[in-house]
Amino acid sequence: MLTYYPWLQASAFVLAYLLFCVGCYRRYQRRQPALSSVSELDWLVAYASQSGQAHALAEQHTQQLREAGLRSQLLTLNQLDGEWLQRSTRLLLIVSTYGEGDPPDNGRFFLRHARQLNALPSLQFAVLGLGDRHYAHFCAYAEQVFQTFVSLGAKAYRPLHTIDQLHTEQLNHWYASWHDWLVAEGQAHGDNIERPTSNRALSNPTYHPWRLTERQCVNEKAGENFSYLLTLRSSIPEQQALTWQAGDIAQVKVSDHQPSRDYTIASVPEEGHLQLFVRERRNEHGTLGLASGYLCQHAGMWDSVAIAIRRNPSFHPVNDDSPLILIGNGTGLAGLRAHLMHRWLRGANANWLIYGERDVRFDRPYQEELAHWCDSGHITRLDWVFSRSETLPAGDSRQYYHHGYVQQMLLQQADTLHEWLAKGAVIFVCGSRDGMAAGVDDVLLEQLGAEEVEQLLAAGRYCRDVY
Ligand SMILES: Cc1cc2nc3c(=O)[nH]c(=O)nc-3n(C[C@H](O)[C@H](O)[C@H](O)COP(=O)(O)OP(=O)(O)OC[C@H]3O[C@@H](n4cnc5c(N)ncnc54)[C@H](O)[C@@H]3O)c2cc1C
Numbered sequence: 001m002l003t004y005y006p007w008l009q010a011s012a013f014v015l016a017y018l019l020f021c022v023g024c025y026r027r028y029q030r031r032q033p034a035l036s037s038v039s040e041l042d043w044l045v046a047y048a049s050q051s052g053q054a055h056a057l058a059e060q061h062t063q064q065l066r067e068a069g070l071r072s073q074l075l076t077l078n079q080l081d082g083e084w085l086q087r088s089t090r091l092l093l094i095v096s097t098y099g100e101g102d103p104p105d106n107g108r109f110f111l112r113h114a115r116q117l118n119a120l121p122s123l124q125f126a127v128l129g130l131g132d133r134h135y136a137h138f139c140a141y142a143e144q145v146f147q148t149f150v151s152l153g154a155k156a157y158r159p160l161h162t163i164d165q166l167h168t169e170q171l172n173h174w175y176a177s178w179h180d181w182l183v184a185e186g187q188a189h190g191d192n193i194e195r196p197t198s199n200r201a202l203s204n205p206t207y208h209p210w211r212l213t214e215r216q217c218v219n220e221k222a223g224e225n226f227s228y229l230l231t232l233r234s235s236i237p238e239q240q241a242l243t244w245q246a247g248d249i250a251q252v253k254v255s256d257h258q259p260s261r262d263y264t265i266a267s268v269p270e271e272g273h274l275q276l277f278v279r280e281r282r283n284e285h286g287t288l289g290l291a292s293g294y295l296c297q298h299a300g301m302w303d304s305v306a307i308a309i310r311r312n313p314s315f316h317p318v319n320d321d322s323p324l325i326l327i328g329n330g331t332g333l334a335g336l337r338a339h340l341m342h343r344w345l346r347g348a349n350a351n352w353l354i355y356g357e358r359d360v361r362f363d364r365p366y367q368e369e370l371a372h373w374c375d376s377g378h379i380t381r382l383d384w385v386f387s388r389s390e391t392l393p394a395g396d397s398r399q400y401y402h403h404g405y406v407q408q409m410l411l412q413q414a415d416t417l418h419e420w421l422a423k424g425a426v427i428f429v430c431g432s433r434d435g436m437a438a439g440v441d442d443v444l445l446e447q448l449g450a451e452e453v454e455q456l457l458a459a460g461r462y463c464r465d466v467y
């Protein structure tokens, strides 16, 4: 008996160890996603976003999946092709709508790509659409994306879920169904993925008070269409306030009962203040627009303006070594000027600015600063384009004056455009969407072809902040 005792002890120890290992393995298995045999990714998350909101939500969902140990890939809709779709059986799409039911730039080639896709019977998907019911075609592009996947035989987890102006309740409703989906998939086991609640930063951003310290009308003598440069200083500590990048957007909240209005920030944090370039808007009865009226007329000096700053990654600065072609009109100079200032502070000097306005006599905002940047070589070439002026100054070796529209001038300078693009230039377009930006887009399509425009967009070399 004595001789067997150590064997018994050893066997008991081995058995206990084996049980421990099985326990560990089970726990490990529970934390691991249930992978389909062919998928190497648990989730694809694709977004189409023009001014950053759908992008931010897609980032948030991807982050959440990754934190739960699920392998997920974040893509723009333009990048979502057959190859990616083979790599997962679960797809979440977060899609906003622009123009008149059109796609955002980083989704504009998707429907064309989709025509080449094979059937996707083993794909499960859901589409979250962001939009605004003031527009005639509410979430129309999200609807198109949804129907495209249905027609490819993919299985919709739920009907298209739309959110009007990032309404908090609608967003929370979405989060609940997203969480249910994860749990239903058996991936999350409910314990390793938190049930998300409203993304405060998006649907309910934090507004800080900024004091209006300067307001200058830049075209006083024009008699109409007045535009103002507004300087605002923060009432909160600098390190919290001065944190945006060129290209970001100030959401201005004027009324508790109305949505905020977006304004592209014209300054960079290094300047120590926030600058906006705002055109006074009036409706057909001459009544001032809510936010532009407040900013340009009603707010007194040192009055408080509630502003939340929103990241706009698709219009952020690019590599300092890349030349920039900056194209804009009207208040679109705001976003372009922020980029020029950003690059001025870094000595990034290859910049070609094409700017359109109405009348050479009145409409030359930032004239002195731009002239200084031309003289110093920061701006290599500045083309002023005026739609209502026949008589124009002679110009010099850096500043040129033209009659007409920005897009016509770009066409005339097609050789220079090709030269700059061959040197790796990045195009930034800021200002009115329908006239100017659509015209510039047509010129690019005509000069470069759809494929090259697509490549520029995919490479982040064609960036637009248009409204
Ligand atoms: C990304 C982005 C950046 C922008 N940057 C600038 C900028 O730098 N400078 C600048 O001056 N403007 C900018 N705008 C435009 C700005 O956000 C406002 O739309 C504009 O100032 C008018 O707002 P308001 O409150 O003064 O006028 P509103 O009170 O909104 O009224 C203006 C007119 O628009 C109509 N209207 C009101 N709400 C809507 C709606 N939701 N949809 C359709 N029509 C409506 C009204 O009936 C009225 O005729 C930007 C817009 C976007 C989306």
Ligand SMILES: Cc1cc2nc3c(=O)[nH]c(=O)nc-3n(C[C@H](O)[C@H](O)[C@H](O)COP(=O)(O)O)c2cc1C
Residues within 6 Å of the ligand: 048, 049, 050, 051, 052, 053, 054, 055, 096, 097, 098, 099, 100, 101, 102, 104, 130, 131, 132, 133, 135, 136, 137, 138, 139, 140, 165, 166, 433, 466, 467
């Ligand atoms: C110029 C412009 C055009 C728009 N057109 C539409 C539209 O046709 N239909 C719609 O539902 N929403 C439209 N919207 C609203 C946006 O889809 C909505 O603001 C969305 O939250 C933006 O998301 P993003 O920041 O990801 O681009 C438009 C917004 C702008 C500024």
